[in-house]
Amino acid sequence: MSRVLLAALALGLATSAAAQPMATDALPAFGTLSPTADASSVSFAARTGTELTLDAVGCFGYADPSSPDAVVNWGGGDLRFWVRADFDATMLVYGPDGWSCDDDTEGMLPVVDIRSAPAGRYAVWVGAFAPDPMDTDVTLYAGTPPPRPVLNPQAAPEAGTVSAPGGFEASQGSLTLSVSAGGPDPVDSIDIGSDDLYCTGYIDASRPTAALAYEADGGTGTLTIGAMSEDADLVLLVVGPDGTPYCNDDFNGINPMVQIDGPASGAYAVWAGTYSASAGTVDAMLSVGEADLQEDIYIDDYDYEPTPYSEGTYVPLDLDATPSVRIAASETDAGSAEVSVRPAAPNPVQGSECSGYIETAPTAGITLRGDGPFALTASSDDDLTLLVRTPSGGWFCSDDADGLDPGIQIDAPEAGLYLAWVGSFGAYGDDVSVDATISATAGEVVVTSDYDGGVYDEGITQSEGDYDGSEIVGGTGGVSITGGAPQSVEVMAGGTVLNPVAGEACYGFLSRTPSATIEADGMLTVSASADADLTMVVQAPDGTWTCSDDADGSDPAVTVDGGAGTYSVWIGTYSRRTDSVAATLSVE
Structure with missing residues (x-):
C-alpha cells in the first residue's frame, strides 16, 4: 500500500530528523535532474549505511542523511518519483511543500506522486528497508506521471497464436512455445478487471506475449498454462475469452502456472512477465496442458467423531500484505x-x-x-x-x-x-x-528435546510416492548407467521444480529431467552424496515412485525393486538454489 505523506506530516518527520537531521540544502551526491515533458533519470549505488527511521509517518529504511542522492528542479504540475532496483527500496522527498515518503507501492519499490507540485527544488533520498542490501544499484526517475498502462488482450501477440483442440494433451502431449518474457509495465499498476486478484511482476501491457485458441469440446475440463525460464523468476497473467483475468507467481518453485477449471472455448491472451523490473526481457518457455496439476488442501472441521466425510475449509495466506514488523x-x-x-x-x-x-x-x-x-x-x-x-x-x-x-x-x-x-x-x-x-x-538453530527415554524416531528416510503429472519427466536425460557391478558417477543435483511427488520422504527441488537413468534387471540400491543437503526421487520401470531424504546424515538412499528396465533418478537439493550442485551417485 502506498504511504505518500506530504507537508501535513512534517511534524512527524521532525521527531526522527532531530536525531539524524536530513541535509535538505546540501549538494546532491549523484546529480541534478530537470525533467520537462519526458522523465529524466539518474543511476547510482544507494547509500544505505545510516538508519533513517520515520516511524511517526509510517516510513522506514536506511539512507545517508548528509546529502540528497539527487535534486530535481521542477517547473510545476503533477510530479512523480519512482525507482527500478533489485532490493527493497524506500524513498524520501523534500520539496517546497515539505516531506513525502513511500515504501512498497510497486512490489518492493517506492513511488511518490505529488499532484499539482509547485515549481522549485526537490531533494530526493533513495534508501533501503534493511541495512546494506547485497545489491544497491538503483535508477531514479522523475517527471510527469506517465500514462497508466492499459492491458490490450486484443493486440497481436508477440509470439503468435497457438491452436489447441480439446483432448490435445492425451494425443500429443503438452504444447510449448518459446517466448520473450518481461516488460516495462508493473502489473499492480494495471487495471486487469479484478480488485481481489493478486498480480505482480512486469509485462508489456500493450500486447500479449502469446495467444491460445482453445476448443473445449473433447477436453478434460481443465486448462493449464505455465511458464519457465533459466534466467529469471517469472509471473503469469492470462485473460480468458470472457475477459476474466488469472494470475500466478511461484506455482512450482519460481515458475508460475495458471489452472482454469471448466475452460470456455475461445481466445486466451497470455502475458509472461518477470518478477523483477531489472530482469528486463528474458527467454522463456510457455507450456499448455489439460492435466489437473493443482493440489487442493482441505482442513477438516476437527469434529473427531468417526465419519465417512466432513466439511472442509481452506484459508489462503495473504502474500500481498506488507508486514508491519x-x-x-x-x-x-x-x-x-x-x-x-x-x-x-x-x-x-x-x-x-x-x-x-x-x-x-x-x-x-x-x-x-x-x-x-x-x-x-x-x-x-x-x-x-x-x-x-x-x-x-x-x-x-x-x-x-x-x-x-x-x-x-x-x-x-x-x-x-x-x-x-x-x-x-x-x-x-x-x-x-x-x-x-x-x-x-x-549461527545455528539450538535444538533441545525433553524426550527422556525409549527409541527416538529420526524420521522416515524412504517412502513410496504418488505422482501422475508432467512437471518432471523420466525416461531420458542426465548420465546413462548400465547396472551390474557397483559403480559411482558424477551427476548434477538440484533445480527449480519443487518436488511434485507426494510422499512422506518427498522433499526438495529437482530438475525437470532425471539426473541419471539406470538400466537394471531388478532390485538396486541408489545413494547420493555432496556438500549439500540432498534429496532423491526414483521412478521404476513399473511406474512406481520412491523418495528419500536424510538416509545417511543429509544424504539420500533408495532401495527399490521395480522390475527390469530403465530407472529414472532425480537428485535434488533440500533448499532451492540458484546453481546446480555436483554430487556423487552410487549404484549397488
Whole structure:
C-alpha cells in the first residue's frame, strides 16, 4: 500500500530528523535532474549505511542523511518519483511543500506522486528497508506521471497464436512455445478487471506475449498454462475469452502456472512477465496442458467423531500484505521484535513440521545480511510454530526446535525479504492473542528435546510416492548407467521444480529431467552424496515412485525393486538454489 505523506506530516518527520537531521540544502551526491515533458533519470549505488527511521509517518529504511542522492528542479504540475532496483527500496522527498515518503507501492519499490507540485527544488533520498542490501544499484526517475498502462488482450501477440483442440494433451502431449518474457509495465499498476486478484511482476501491457485458441469440446475440463525460464523468476497473467483475468507467481518453485477449471472455448491472451523490473526481457518457455496439476488442501472441521466425510475449509495466506514488523540481522548484529498474533487459520503449507494455526498476513519481514547460517526463532510461554517464506518462494516450517519454541536455520541467505508467520500449535480464535518474540541471529538453530527415554524416531528416510503429472519427466536425460557391478558417477543435483511427488520422504527441488537413468534387471540400491543437503526421487520401470531424504546424515538412499528396465533418478537439493550442485551417485 502506498504511504505518500506530504507537508501535513512534517511534524512527524521532525521527531526522527532531530536525531539524524536530513541535509535538505546540501549538494546532491549523484546529480541534478530537470525533467520537462519526458522523465529524466539518474543511476547510482544507494547509500544505505545510516538508519533513517520515520516511524511517526509510517516510513522506514536506511539512507545517508548528509546529502540528497539527487535534486530535481521542477517547473510545476503533477510530479512523480519512482525507482527500478533489485532490493527493497524506500524513498524520501523534500520539496517546497515539505516531506513525502513511500515504501512498497510497486512490489518492493517506492513511488511518490505529488499532484499539482509547485515549481522549485526537490531533494530526493533513495534508501533501503534493511541495512546494506547485497545489491544497491538503483535508477531514479522523475517527471510527469506517465500514462497508466492499459492491458490490450486484443493486440497481436508477440509470439503468435497457438491452436489447441480439446483432448490435445492425451494425443500429443503438452504444447510449448518459446517466448520473450518481461516488460516495462508493473502489473499492480494495471487495471486487469479484478480488485481481489493478486498480480505482480512486469509485462508489456500493450500486447500479449502469446495467444491460445482453445476448443473445449473433447477436453478434460481443465486448462493449464505455465511458464519457465533459466534466467529469471517469472509471473503469469492470462485473460480468458470472457475477459476474466488469472494470475500466478511461484506455482512450482519460481515458475508460475495458471489452472482454469471448466475452460470456455475461445481466445486466451497470455502475458509472461518477470518478477523483477531489472530482469528486463528474458527467454522463456510457455507450456499448455489439460492435466489437473493443482493440489487442493482441505482442513477438516476437527469434529473427531468417526465419519465417512466432513466439511472442509481452506484459508489462503495473504502474500500481498506488507508486514508491519521488520527486523534485520547480520553476522555481527541480531534483530528481534515483540509481536502479538491471533492464530485462527490452519497452516495451509504442507510438510512434516508444518502444523498449527497462524494469521493469514505475515507477522514480520526479515532481511539477512551475510554468509550464514542464520537462526530464525520465536519464543513465548505458549507452544509456538513458525512458518517462513524465502525471497525466492521456498517454504520452511518449524515446531518444537528448542523445547516448545520453533527455530528455522537458513544456511545460504538470499537477497530480499523473508516473510515469517508466528503461530500456535493449538487454535485460539480471532479473539485471543498470543504474545511472542521473533528473532534473527547469526549461527545455528539450538535444538533441545525433553524426550527422556525409549527409541527416538529420526524420521522416515524412504517412502513410496504418488505422482501422475508432467512437471518432471523420466525416461531420458542426465548420465546413462548400465547396472551390474557397483559403480559411482558424477551427476548434477538440484533445480527449480519443487518436488511434485507426494510422499512422506518427498522433499526438495529437482530438475525437470532425471539426473541419471539406470538400466537394471531388478532390485538396486541408489545413494547420493555432496556438500549439500540432498534429496532423491526414483521412478521404476513399473511406474512406481520412491523418495528419500536424510538416509545417511543429509544424504539420500533408495532401495527399490521395480522390475527390469530403465530407472529414472532425480537428485535434488533440500533448499532451492540458484546453481546446480555436483554430487556423487552410487549404484549397488
